[in-house]
Structures are given as C-alpha cells and as structure tokens.
C-alpha cells in the first residue's frame with residue numbers, strides 16, 4: 001500500500017524527513033529525524049513542528065504557515081533556507097531546511113528535508129583558526 005511505501009522511505013532516507021499537515025502538526029517523522037532531534041516518532045506525531053525550533057520562530061511558525069496558505073507567498077518552499085533547530089535536550093544546531101508541498105484528497109501536506117550543518121560549521125571554524 002501507499003502507507004507501507006511511505007514507511008519504508010521514512011525508515012531508510014538518510015536525511016531527516018518530517019511531514020506536517022496545514023496546521024503544522026507532525027504526521028510522519030523519519031528514523032534519521034528521530035536520531036537528529038532525540039524524539040521517537042510516536043512522541044512527536046500529533047505535536048506541532050514548532051517544538052523542534054527555538055524562539056522566536058517557535059511562537060511564529062503557525063503564522064508563517066497561515067501566511068503562506070492565505071497569500072501563496074513562498075519564503076522557504078522551493079527555495080530552502082539555513083535555520084536553527086532545537087533538540088529534545090534543548091541544544092540548538094544549524095540546519096539546511098528544504099520544504100515541498102503535496103496535496104492529498106483536498107488535504108495539504110508539507111514535506112521537510114533537514115540536513116544537519118553542525119559538522120560543516122565546525123570545519124569552517126577550524127579553517128578560520130588555521131588562517
């Protein structure tokens with residue numbers, strides 16, 4: 001079935017992948033996302049994606065989505081952006097976020113791909129120290 005296909009993708013995709021509905025609630029959370037953020041999928045399904053980011057975005061993320069739904073103006077979808085994520089233990093890290101949109105039976109879903117930039121940032125800092 002489609003659901004089994006989706007589950008196999010979520011279990012194997014190397015980047016963290018998160019699917020949310022149009023209210024921001026998480027519907028799927030990949031194995032790599034679980035390792036990156038420190039939450040299990042069952043803990044996060046049904047919770048708002050804003051719990052994965054620090055302030056001020058945490059309080060504003062619902063408005064970001066609502067603004068997009070009202071205006072169609074894309075600020076991340078199709079563009080990508082480097083933003084800050086927050087793990088379960090409260091620590092924060094830089095991440096490359098790509099967001100895509102999928103519509104299913106009138107229901108709109110957003111698919112987020114996340115790449116942890118921590119190692120890249122540390123490499124750049126080390127390089128600076130050497131110069």
Ligand code: HEM
Nearest residue numbers: 018020052053064065068074075076077083084110111112
């Ligand atoms: C918009 C931050 C994760 C879906 C935005 C914006 C920011 C942001 C700053 C644009 C605000 C603006 O300029 O108006 C973050 C942060 C995340 C995160 C810090 C860290 C976890 C996600 C994930 C998804 C997602 C995982 C989808 C699964 C969206 C959507 C929009 C949006 C649909 C509105 C459309 C758009 O602006 O193109 N987010 N986001 N976000 N985000 Fe997130």
